[in-house]
Amino acid sequence: MSYVASFVDFGDPLHECGYCGACFWYNELLVKSKHSQNPKFSLCCRKGKVQLPTLPEPPEFLRHLLFYYETPESKNFLGQIRTYNMMFAFISPGAKFDSSFDDGKGPPTVRIQGQFCYRIGSLLPKDGEPPRFGQLYIYDTENEIQNRIQGVR
């Protein structure tokens, strides 16, 4: 007997939530509305209870990077989008790290204690230190691009 890899095609999410317009596959519907003409969904907005503004279209340059996959700069951007985001983040993640497990054996381990949080520093860096996260928007703006790239090293 050999295992034949196959896949099931569910098609596109053609159904829309009647309240908020979210796209759904048919099988995601509420069981109660199984045989009705208009299937109902509650995963998105709890049957219309949640009301939030829609997100606006991104600015021209970001749209170019996100939706035109063929261009080389888009490929570069989408491959390293987390690094690019980190360069522009205003705040920085932090936690209490437990380094006792990180001894070079096995796969890399990240173990933290307590709650994970984000932090922000002062407007200007300490004397002699390179600017970080939010400070990049303020300090030494002539070399801003260089500083941002240096920050990820």
Added chain:
Amino acid sequence: MFSNICKHSWFVCRNNKNIDPTIVENLSKMLYENNTHAKCFRMARERLNSDIYVPDLKLRLISDRKTDGRIYNLPTVSEVAALIAGDIGDAEEKDIIIQAQGGQLQRIDEFHASYLAYEYPLLFPYGEDGYRPDIAHRETEEGDDVVNINKHNRLTIREWLAYRIHMRLFEAKTLLSSRRLFQEYLVDGFTMLEAENLVGLEEIKKSLEFRNTRILIMKVSRIMFRDQLKEKYLFYPLPMLEVTDLWINFTLTGWLYAAKLGFPMFSLPLHVILNGQKL
């Protein structure tokens, strides 16, 4: 054993060889044009670099929004930040006051309205507001404008995230097209969800601080029976409570285990509670 560090890039692969400087430059230009928070920081920069020296300048990042969170999520510069010289006036607890130089790193509250916009400037390029606890549900009755936001009609973080991550034909697909950044955002969202649960636990802890033993017993037994009905028991993280509260936590955990295992153990934790309160 534990090192309290705050690295900017602790989980991103440290590789900047493939970074394209022109993309960085254009993104920077784009954010200065569109992003509200970048504009705020530029405003602070202009003030710091100007010839008029202002002593003790601080930047206050405002958490409260006066607008209705169901309709508006694009804040203006004056809504999100204010430059303060000298004393801080009536700042809210969640507001962040940034010193000009020096000082400790400050923690950002998970329910700060701009929490996600600060961390993901490329997902929220205009500095859109994230989740905030004072958003109500949609009105069910017409003409009912005055809303008292209570725990029954308040939007939870889970609902907010579930609404945001769905695809809609008429909405921009910035989030869903961002690949790994979207995954990171999801993990972060889950952390926020857990943080909200922790706040709930803090409230239980506060209610446990009542001197009245009867209320204490009522509270604990309610939790106990509820968990028995659902056939699962809550896990109360020990480090959350201070050492002085340890005995309360201990008895509570004991009771929960008793509820799980059966009632013969019941008398022991009760004994501990009575001893603890010195009745």
